[in-house]
Amino acid sequence: MIGASGQAIAQAPSARWPSRTNQPPHRDCIIEAGSALIWENDAPVIKRNVSVRVRDDRIVEISTDPIRGDTRRIDARGHLLLPGFISGHTHVSIGSYTRAVIDGGGGTAAPHAVVEAFDDETMDDLMAFNLLELLRSGVTTIVNQDHNVRRAYSYVRVASRWAARGYPSGMIPGVERLFPVWGRKDDKALYDSVPDTLVEIEANRQFGLRYNGSEDGRIRPNMAPHATDTHTPETMGKILEAAKELGNGIHLHLSQSDTETQRVKKLWGVTPAAWLKQLGFYDVPVFAAHMSGLDLENDLKILAENNVFFATCPSGGGPGGTPQPWPEALAAGVKSGPAIDSHSNDMVENVKMAVIHGQARHGLIGKTSKVPLTRPTIEQAVNGATAIPAGVLGRPDLGRIAVGAKADLITIDVTSPLVGGGAMSPRPLWNLLYASGANVRNVMTDGYFQVHDNVFVVDDEARIVERGGKAVERMYVELLKMGYFK
Numbered sequence: 237m238i239g240a241s242g243q244a245i246a247q248a249p250s251a252r253w254p255s256r257t258n259q260p261p262h263r264d265c266i267i268e269a270g271s272a273l274i275w276e277n278d279a280p281v282i283k284r285n286v287s288v289r290v291r292d293d294r295i296v297e298i299s300t301d302p303i304r305g306d307t308r309r310i311d312a313r314g315h316l317l318l319p320g321f322i323s324g325h326t327h328v329s330i331g332s333y334t335r336a337v338i339d340g341g342g343g344t345a346a347p348h349a350v351v352e353a354f355d356d357e358t359m360d361d362l363m364a365f366n367l368l369e370l371l372r373s374g375v376t377t378i379v380n381q382d383h384n385v386r387r388a389y390s391y392v393r394v395a396s397r398w399a400a401r402g403y404p405s406g407m408i409p410g411v412e413r414l415f416p417v418w419g420r421k422d423d424k425a426l427y428d429s430v431p432d433t434l435v436e437i438e439a440n441r442q443f444g445l446r447y448n449g450s451e452d453g454r455i456r457p458n459m460a461p462h463a464t465d466t467h468t469p470e471t472m473g474k475i476l477e478a479a480k481e482l483g484n485g486i487h488l489h490l491s492q493s494d495t496e497t498q499r500v501k502k503l504w505g506v507t508p509a510a511w512l513k514q515l516g517f518y519d520v521p522v523f524a525a526h527m528s529g530l531d532l533e534n535d536l537k538i539l540a541e542n543n544v545f546f547a548t549c550p551s552g553g554g555p556g557g558t559p560q561p562w563p564e565a566l567a568a569g570v571k572s573g574p575a576i577d578s579h580s581n582d583m584v585e586n587v588k589m590a591v592i593h594g595q596a597r598h599g600l601i602g603k604t605s606k607v608p609l610t611r612p613t614i615e616q617a618v619n620g621a622t623a624i625p626a627g628v629l630g631r632p633d634l635g636r637i638a639v640g641a642k643a644d645l646i647t648i649d650v651t652s653p654l655v656g657g658g659a660m661s662p663r664p665l666w667n668l669l670y671a672s673g674a675n676v677r678n679v680m681t682d683g684y685f686q687v688h689d690n691v692f693v694v695d696d697e698a699r700i701v702e703r704g705g706k707a708v709e710r711m712y713v714e715l716l717k718m719g720y721f722k
C-alpha cells in the first residue's frame with residue numbers, strides 16, 4: 237500500500253487480530269494541513285497552513301512555516317487538522333444492530349437478548365465493526381458504557397489490537413438484567429435487584445483493576461451505573477468506592493426522562509443531580525448523558541459548579557426525537573458537548589446534529605423558557621467534543637493540538653465537492669456543517685495511524701465488515717422468526 241506521501245505503509249497481516257506494531261517502529265511524521273485548530277493562550281484557534289510533527293506518542297513541533305526533515309509527510313493540504321474527537325457517552329457494541337430496529341417502535345429488549353446469546357468470538361466481530369466505524373469518523377477517545385461487563389472485556393480485546401483509547405466499563409445493571417428493574421411498576425423490583433447488582437459491581441471492579449492503565453495507559457476503566465433510577469444508596473455507594481479505587485470517574489445516564497427525575501425525587505427526596513451530590517459522586521469526574529428530564533431551574537447550577545460533563549446525544553433515540561437541553565446547559569456554564577450514545581457511530585454527523593438540534597431548540601423555546609438558552613455554534617460543538625471533555629477527564633494532554641500533547645489527531649477533507657468549495661475556506665469549521673464521517677481522511681491515536689489516506693490500516697476492513705455483517709444477520713434471522721419486524 238502506498239500512502240499520500242508516496243512512501244509505503246505497512247499492510248495489515250493475515251492473523252485474525254493483527255496488531256498496531258505492524259506500523260513503522262518509530263512513529264515519526266510531519267502532517268502538512270491546509271488549516272488546523274491549534275491550542276494557543278488556553279483556547280482553540282484556527283490557523284492556515286500548519287505543519288505538525290509527531291514523534292512516538294506526542295506532538296513535538298507546530299509551525300506555520302514548513303518543518304524541515306526527511307521523515308514521511310502526510311499531505312493534508314485540503315484538510316482541516318483537529319484533535320481527535322472524544323465521545324463522552326458511547327455504547328460501542330450496539331450501534332450496528334440497533335440502527336436496524338430503533339425507529340420501528342418494537343423496542344430494543346428483544347434485539348439485545350438475541351445478541352447476548354452470541355459467543356465471545358461473534359461478540360468481538362460485532363464490537364470490531366462498531367469500533368471501526370467510530371475510529372473512521374474520527375473518535376480517538378471513547379468513554380464507553382458497554383452493555384454489560386462481558387462486552388467491556390470484548391471492547392478491550394478489540395481496542396487493544398488497534399491502539400484505540402478508551403474509558404470502558406460495563407453498564408450496571410447489565411442489559412440482561414436491566415429491563416425488569418428499569419421498567420418496574422413498583423419499587424420492589426429495585427430493592428430485589430440489589431444483591432445481583434452488588435455482584436455485577438464487583439465483576440466490573442475486577443475488570444477495571446485488571447486493565448487499568450494497560451496499553452500504555454490507553455485503557456482506563458471507569459464505573460458505569462445505568463442511571464439514577466436503577467440504583468439504591470447502597471449500590472451507588474459501592475460503585476463510587478470502586479470508581480475512586482480505579483481513579484477514572486463515573487459514567488451514567490442522568491435524568492434521561494421526567495420519569496427518572498420523579499422516581500428519584502419520590503424515593504430519595506431530591507432530583508437525580510442533587511442526589512449525586514449528596515452521595516459524593518462529584519468527588520470524581522462524572523460523564524452524564526441526555527438530561528432530557530432535568531429540573532432545569534435547580535439542576536443546572538449544581539452541574540455547573542461540579543466537574544460534570546453533560547453529553548448531549550442527538551442520535552440517542554434514533555436520528556429524530558426531542559432535542560436535549562444543551563442550549564440551557566451552555567447558557568448556565570455546564571461543561572458539555574456532543575457525543576455518540578448509539579445507533580449512529582458517526583461523530584462528525586453527531587457534532588453537526590447537536591448544533592442543528594440546539595439551534596432548533598433555541599429558536600422554538602428561547603424566548604419562552606424560564607431559564608436562559610445559548611444558540612450553539614459549530615465552534616462550541618467541536619470544543620465540546622475535544623478540549624472540554626478532556627478537561628473533565630483531567631487530561632490536558634488530550635483534546636488539543638499543542639506541543640507535548642498526545643498525538644491523537646484527525647484530518648477531515650473540507651474542500652472537496654459537497655463539503656467545501658474546492659479551496660480552503662477562512663472558516664473551515666463551518667464546512668463541518670456539510671460534512672460527515674465519510675470525509676475523515678486520517679486518524680491517529682498515540683501517534684499510531686488507524687486511518688491513513690482514507691484506508692483503515694490496523695486491520696483488514698473488508699473482513700471486519702464481512703464478520704460484523706454475519707453477526708447482525710444472525711440477529712435479523714432470529715428477529716424475523718419472532719415476527720419482530722411485522
Ligand SMILES: [Zn+2]
Nearest residue numbers: 327489525577
Ligand atoms: Zn446511552
